[in-house]
Structure formats: structure tokens, C-alpha cells
Amino acid sequence: MEQAAAIKILSDLIAIPSVNGREALVADYLTQLFADYPAQIERVEYAPERDNLVVTIGDQGPLLGFSGHEDVVAATPSSDWTYPPFQATVKDGKLYGRGASDMKSGLAAMVVAMLDLLESDQPLPGRLRLLASVGEETGEYGAAQLTAAGYANDLQGLVIGEPTDLTVRISHKGIIDYKVESVGKSVHSSRPELGQNAILPLLSFAEQAQSVLAKADQIDPALGGLTHVISQIQGGEQINSVPAHAWLTGNIRTIPAYPNATVMQQLETIVQQLNDQGAHLTLTYSYPEPPLPSQEHTALAQLASQVLQQKFNLSGAMVAGTGATDASEYHHVADLPIVIVGPADGVSDHQVDEFVTVAKYLRGCQFYQELARAFWQQAN
Numbered sequence: 325m326e327q328a329a330a331i332k333i334l335s336d337l338i339a340i341p342s343v344n345g346r347e348a349l350v351a352d353y354l355t356q357l358f359a360d361y362p363a364q365i366e367r368v369e370y371a372p373e374r375d376n377l378v379v380t381i382g383d384q385g386p387l388l389g390f391s392g393h394e395d396v397v398a399a400t401p402s403s404d405w406t407y408p409p410f411q412a413t414v415k416d417g418k419l420y421g422r423g424a425s426d427m428k429s430g431l432a433a434m435v436v437a438m439l440d441l442l443e444s445d446q447p448l449p450g451r452l453r454l455l456a457s458v459g460e461e462t463g464e465y466g467a468a469q470l471t472a473a474g475y476a477n478d479l480q481g482l483v484i485g486e487p488t489d490l491t492v493r494i495s496h497k498g499i500i501d502y503k504v505e506s507v508g509k510s511v512h513s514s515r516p517e518l519g520q521n522a523i524l525p526l527l528s529f530a531e532q533a534q535s536v537l538a539k540a541d542q543i544d545p546a547l548g549g550l551t552h553v554i555s556q557i558q559g560g561e562q563i564n565s566v567p568a569h570a571w572l573t574g575n576i577r578t579i580p581a582y583p584n585a586t587v588m589q590q591l592e593t594i595v596q597q598l599n600d601q602g603a604h605l606t607l608t609y610s611y612p613e614p615p616l617p618s619q620e621h622t623a624l625a626q627l628a629s630q631v632l633q634q635k636f637n638l639s640g641a642m643v644a645g646t647g648a649t650d651a652s653e654y655h656h657v658a659d660l661p662i663v664i665v666g667p668a669d670g671v672s673d674h675q676v677d678e679f680v681t682v683a684k685y686l687r688g689c690q691f692y693q694e695l696a697r698a699f700w701q702q703a704n
């Protein structure tokens with residue numbers, strides 16, 4: 325494919341404002357790109373206007389997965405942007421727009437690689453499956469749906485195109501966002517014995533959670549330790565009332581040695597004990613995601629590293645990341661090797677004037693094609 329055509333695909337994707345919703349427009353656009361080729365195209369609706377897309381090419385042979393999310397984070401306020409967020413602008417070798425880095429460049433590069441492979445005259449020596457997901461930025465629920473529906477079950481390897489500056493990300497932390505709500509009984513503060521203070525048990529919870537998780541001192545060689553931040557706290561109605569409502573939120577980044585289930589059990593035990601003492605606390609989670617354990621020794625990670633070194637003269641370095649990705653969900657498929665390798669460098673993710681260097685994007689298009697060929701060759 326001409327470079328201009330590859331850049332147009334990325335630009336077209338950026339022009340679709342798929343901010344936590346409307347991913348169906350991305351699915352529509354990608355469907356139309358594959359329309360003239362022998363490709364098996366399946367749409368998996370998550371909600372109205374929110375479609376995951378699965379595109380499989382090739383007739384037989386080893387099956388490699390490419391994963392990219394269709395959604396982007398918001399671009400507010402857009403007045404802070406130098407360039408309009410939902411219209412790609414190329415300036416001084418950089419392409420600006422929301423999703424340019426995270427991760428429409430990764431998604432576009434995977435699609436370009438697939439289209440280029442389809443254009444080659446030879447029958448493909450293997451198969452590729454694109455898994456384009458909804459809702460990655462708000463809880464990886466598109467990937468969860470595709471995993472549950474079995475779309476990853478027959479993959480022999482999976483590459484996720486999140487920005488890594490073409491290094492090989494082989495593990496990342498998990499995440500637990502939680503909220504504790506406390507209900508008390510409001511009375512005038514001159515007669516506190518008649519009420520129940522909603523704030524006090526919340527403070528006890530905060531203190532105990534901090535202390536228990538501080539004892540989680542296992543250190544992952546690549547990821548470091550578990551982290552815990554009590555990130556928001558709010559409560560009370562007015563200065564002279566016993567507070568009837570209070571809540572706090574926390575964010576925990578987990579590691580394989582101290583997995584989500586262990587942490588959640590500990591939080592639940594604290595809540596249970598406080599409730600046994602008369603508190604009314606409720607603990608809820610929003611989309612907890614497990615960590616991705618190291619993939620360093622998988623053939624896929626080794627191969628990706630090798631291709632980067634030999635074909636692109638890059639370091640092929642294997643690195644660990646902190647943020648969760650769709651890998652947290654796809655990893656539920658037993659023995660599926662997963663690596664995260666994307667063209668953008670990620671420095672401008674979720675920020676104003678997000679960009680990808682055009683040369684890096686184009687190199688990403690080449691990389692995915694080379695990796696697919698190497699994967700097929702190795703597996704055949």
C-alpha cells in the first residue's frame with residue numbers, strides 16, 4: 325500500500341469520535357476496508373452503536389491474533405488543543421489527533437498489514453484475526469465479551485497494538501478500582517449519641533486497608549510492588565449534623581504474586597469486621613482487571629523481539645508496563661501467549677495534542693506484516 329493510503333486510514337479513524345461509545349462507526353469503516361477481499365467479518369454488538377469487530381483472513385494454518393481497541397478517551401476541553409482532536413493534522417513529521425497514539429495508530433497499522441498481505445498474490449501461509457474491541461478505556465468489557473464468546477480460543481498467539489514505541493511489553497499490572505459507601509444516621513450535632521456517624525467507619529476502613537496492603541511486600545522483578553492509593557473521600561451534609569452519608573474510592577495496581585482475588589478478599593474482610601461492629605459499609609468494584617504475568621519466555625515474545633532486531637535494527641527490548649490493557653481479559657484463555665507491541669511511543673496518551681510520529685506509524689505497518697510472516701513460518 326502507498327504510504328499516503330496508510331496515512332489516510334489512520335486519519336479516517338481519528339476523524340471518528342469514538343469516545344467511549346459509537347465504536348460501531350469504527351467497525352463500519354474497517355468493514356468497508358475489507359469488503360473487496362476474502363475475509364470473514366463478524367460484528368459482535370456490545371450495546372447499540374457499540375460493536376466489536378472480528379476480521380479473519382487466510383484459509384488455513386497457524387492463527388495469530390491482532391488486537392486493538394476502537395474507543396478513545398475524551399478530548400475535553402478541545403479548546404486546549406492546538407490542532408482539532410477529531411481531525412488528523414500532519415505537521416513536522418507528526419500526526420496529531422485523539423487516538424493518534426492510543427491506539428488508533430496501532431489499530432490502523434494492523435489493518436494496513438492485513439490489507440497488504442491480502443494484496444500479495446500468494447495464498448497466505450497462515451491466518452490472522454483482528455479483534456477490534458469496544459470500551460477498553462473504561463473497563464476492557466469489549467475484550468471480555470470477545471473472550472467469553474470464544475473468539476480468542478483458537479489463537480496461537482496475540483499481539484496487542486497499544487503504544488510501546490516498538491518495544492515488546494511482556495507484562496503489566498492489574499487494577500482494582502473500588503468504592504466504599506457508608507451510611508449512618510443524621511441528627512443534630514449537639515446530640516450525637518442519637519445518631520450514627522457515617523464518616524468514622526470509613527476512616528477506620530481507610531486506615532486498615534492502607535496497613536494491610538502495605539504488608540503486601542512481594543516485589544515482582546519486572547513490575548515492582550503492589551500500589552494502593554485512597555484517591556477520593558467525601559462525606560457529611562453540614563457542619564452541625566452527624567453525617568448520614570460518606571464514601572471513598574481507592575485505586576490498587578496488582579501484581580501476579582499478589583493477585584486481585586487476594587486483595588479483594590482482604591478488603592472484604594475489613595468491611596465485614598467493621599459491619600460486625602455496627603457500621604453500614606458497602607464495597608463495590610468497577611471493572612477489576614488481573615495483571616498480565618510475564619510472557620518473556622514465550623516463543624511469541626522471543627519472535628517479536630527477534631523481528632524488531634533483525635528486520636528493523638531496533639533493540640527488541642522486553643519491558644514491563646503498569647497500565648492494564650485488553651490482555652487482562654484475553655489472558656483468561658489458557659496458554660495463550662500475549663505480547664503488547666505498538667508503533668506509537670505513548671508519551672502523549674490521554675493528553676492534549678496527542679500524536680504519533682508518521683515514520684513510526686509506517687514502520688509499525690511493516691512490523692506487523694513481518695511479524696505475521698515470521699509467526700507463520702515458525703509455526704508451520
Ligand SMILES: [Zn+2]
Pocket residue numbers: 393426427460486
Ligand atoms: Zn489504549
